[in-house]
Each structure stands twice: as C-alpha cells, then as structure tokens.
Amino acid sequence: MKILLISVILSFFTILKAEAQADTLLKFCAAHIPSSYISDGQVYQTPVFEGETAEFALTFYGGSTYRIAACAGVEDGNLTFSLYDKDRNELFCSTDHNNAPFWDFKFTSTVECYLEAQLSTESTVKSAFAIILIGFKN
Amino acid sequence: MILSAKKYCGYLLATGIFLSACAGNAGGGKKTDVDTSKKEQTAQLDPNKSAIVKINNRLFSVPSPLQLAGFLKELNLPFKKELLSDASARQNYTTSFKQALNTGVYGADLGYINAYDQLPEAAAYFSAVRFLTSELGILNSFNEETISRIEKNSGDKDSLLYIASLIYRESDYYLTNSDRNEIGALIIAGGWAESLYLMTNAGISGGNTKKLCELICEQKYPLNNLIELLRPYYGKLGNVNYDTFLENLSDLAGIFDEINVKYTFRDTKTDENKRLTVINSESNAALEDAQIEVIRTKITKLRNEIIQ
Numbered sequence: 053m054k055i056l057l058i059s060v061i062l063s064f065f066t067i068l069k070a071e072a073q074a075d076t077l078l079k080f081c082a083a084h085i086p087s088s089y090i091s092d093g094q095v096y097q098t099p100v101f102e103g104e105t106a107e108f109a110l111t112f113y114g115g116s117t118y119r120i121a122a123c124a125g126v127e128d129g130n131l132t133f134s135l136y137d138k139d140r141n142e143l144f145c146s147t148d149h150n151n152a153p154f155w156d157f158k159f160t161s162t163v164e165c166y167l168e169a170q171l172s173t174e175s176t177v178k179s180a181f182a183i184i185l186i187g188f189k190n
Numbered sequence: 191m192i193l194s195a196k197k198y199c200g201y202l203l204a205t206g207i208f209l210s211a212c213a214g215n216a217g218g219g220k221k222t223d224v225d226t227s228k229k230e231q232t233a234q235l236d237p238n239k240s241a242i243v244k245i246n247n248r249l250f251s252v253p254s255p256l257q258l259a260g261f262l263k264e265l266n267l268p269f270k271k272e273l274l275s276d277a278s279a280r281q282n283y284t285t286s287f288k289q290a291l292n293t294g295v296y297g298a299d300l301g302y303i304n305a306y307d308q309l310p311e312a313a314a315y316f317s318a319v320r321f322l323t324s325e326l327g328i329l330n331s332f333n334e335e336t337i338s339r340i341e342k343n344s345g346d347k348d349s350l351l352y353i354a355s356l357i358y359r360e361s362d363y364y365l366t367n368s369d370r371n372e373i374g375a376l377i378i379a380g381g382w383a384e385s386l387y388l389m390t391n392a393g394i395s396g397g398n399t400k401k402l403c404e405l406i407c408e409q410k411y412p413l414n415n416l417i418e419l420l421r422p423y424y425g426k427l428g429n430v431n432y433d434t435f436l437e438n439l440s441d442l443a444g445i446f447d448e449i450n451v452k453y454t455f456r457d458t459k460t461d462e463n464k465r466l467t468v469i470n471s472e473s474n475a476a477l478e479d480a481q482i483e484v485i486r487t488k489i490t491k492l493r494n495e496i497i498q
Binding site: 078082087090091092093094095096097108109110111112113114115116117137138139141143144149152154155156157158159160161162163164185186188190 | 250251252253254256257260261264297351352355356358359362363366378381404408411412415418453455458460462464465466467468469470471472473474
C-alpha cells in the first residue's frame, strides 16, 4: 500500500512536470504570435519524427494577413515548414529563409493550402512534439 | 492538492500523449491512432510510399468565426441583433454535445458583436462562453488572470477579440491534450455553423452581393475540413445526435460540392526584411441565387437545432 502511494505521488509529480513542459512549448510558440494578430483559436499539434512530414489543410481568406509560427521544442528552427496551394505549387519554404520559425503571408484572394512541417535536417532533435499556430489580421 | 479521478485521468492522458511523443511513439491515447501512426511510420521508410503523416486529429483547419464576422462588417452589412443566439439560454444546454456546439455559437456571436462595436452586448456572451466551458470542465481557459484582463479591457474591442481568441486556443489545447478532441471539434463546428448562419442571413442585396456570395462559396473548403475533424468519432460515441449532426453537415457539403471554384496560380512575392510573402494566386467562385437559398435554409435549420 505504501509503495503504491509513493508510486502515485511520484507519477503525479512526473505528470505535473510533463504538463508544465507541454505548456512551456505552447507558450514558446505563442510568443511568435504578437497581440497584433488574432489567434484562429486552434492549436495544431502532432508528434513528428525525423524524416516524416506532417500535413495540415488550411484555408486563408483574401484580404487578410496571417502569421504562421512553427515550433518543435523550445528552440527556434527545429521545425521547418512549407506552404503549398491545392495544386501543390510551392508558395513558401522556411528553409529558404534560415529556418524562420514564423512568417507572415498576405493573401489577395482566398486560397486553399497545405502546410507541411518536418524536423529540420540541421537539428539534432530526432523526434518532437510539433506545434503550429496561426494568427490573422483583416 | 486533491485531484478528482477525472482530472487525474486527464493528467495521465495528457502526459501519456506528451511523453509518448517525446519517446518517439506517435499517439493520441487511442489504440487505433497508435496503430495507424505506426503503419504510417513504417510506410515512410519505404521510399516508394508517401512520407506524409496523417493522424486523425488536428490536421484540418477551420478559419476562426471571429475573423468571418469581421468580413461582414467590412461589407457594410447592417448589424442584426435578432440573429444572435440568446445568451441567457446557456443553462438549457445540459449535454456536453450541446454545450460544446453552443460554446462555438456564442464565440461566433461574440465576434459578430465585437466587429460591429456592440460592446455592451459582449459581457453576456463572454459570460455564456465562460459558463459553458466551465460546464465542459475545460481547465485553465478562464483563469483569474484572463478574467481580470477581460474586465480591464471591456471597452477595448481589439483587446476583447484578442482575449476571446486566446480563450478558444487554450480550450482547444486543453481538450486535445485531455483526449477530448471531439468536444474541441464540436466547439469549432458550432462556431462555423453560426458564422455561416450569420452570413446567409445578413441580407444579401445591393452592391456587396457578389462579395458576400464569394464569402459563402469560400466556406466549401472549411466545411470539408470540419467534416474531416468530426469524422473520426462518427458512430463511435454512442451519440445519435453527434452522428446526425455530421450527416447534416455532409448533406450541406453536397450542395457546396456543386460550386465550381476556378483557381489560378500566380507567382508569390517575398519581402525578406519584412518576413512577408504576398500570395497573389486567385480563386473565383459563383453561386446561383437558388443555391444560396438552399444553403441558407439548411444552415438555418441546422443552427436552430443547435440552439434549441
């Protein structure tokens, strides 16, 4: 019984620590979306592993400017991202811009897009929890 | 600190997700998800197969209802208070299904109120969202700091919009990490449905008809994404209301599928110093009046069922 109690207490503190780490990751990424941008209200998160690509389907409205922030771990540049239109024409790739952790996009017309995110080949991180955040201003 | 069993389970699930991710195991707390992810991890080792990971949850985006309301204002459409859902009806929603959908509905209404500077109305809708998120057991979304910020900024429409967007983001994050993705998806669905209801009932006439019709047409893709968000739970929750709701959205998507969207790719322009890329590609779509009326009728019926 005593061992069980100790186990529960230890697991509780491990849980709290892990939760704190997850919150830290969100806060770290959210720092790239300043208050001049309104969050779209969603947190796009998924585990990513070396060599894999996570794909996100997105709609961007014409006349709006968006900020996309991409993070994996609490270090900028671990996660690279590319934006494609529905015909898979590349619109942007963060590796062309020093693995920028965030970028702004101005859409003159509404466009259906795909965002692909993957761990940077330059990063020592082999697996991580990826978070993508999107903010907008009309 | 005393944790309830439910809260403790939530911590366990959240930690399970986080730790498994760190340890190199994909998963969202469900065996099917883990199995799927493992298959896809295996698939990516085969150079002949796609390396794109597709996991059930959170790979589909639905634009914010807070943003859509702003477009109505930009089109100079009049504010119609009678379109708003009744904020005092919040206590009528006793199931998590209805609570989640109406959390989204009230959020969209909040965006509408905010866009039209009807700030005295905003407090009731903030209160309604707070009440429902509390009923849903969403933690952290309305901490004391947030409440304090709302009170201090009750006269600042930009601050209110910003804070509201953070509340929804925090709720989404909490629900995802508590293995309650279906609740998060329903909140998004409620917000989207209310936005389309507001758009189609905003008064389509005059010089802005074309723009408003385009905005309605453009809901084709968010609707498809919304269905993909909800689909993993179809038939799995033992909730006939959930399944019927998704079937109704699919019917609606059938109407949108008839819309032909013409897309033209154009080169982008990037300003490295401003960290800005301008996307010049164009989409054009048009709706017949009859199609708009069908959409308006369907979404009005669906939305009225949500708020009943």
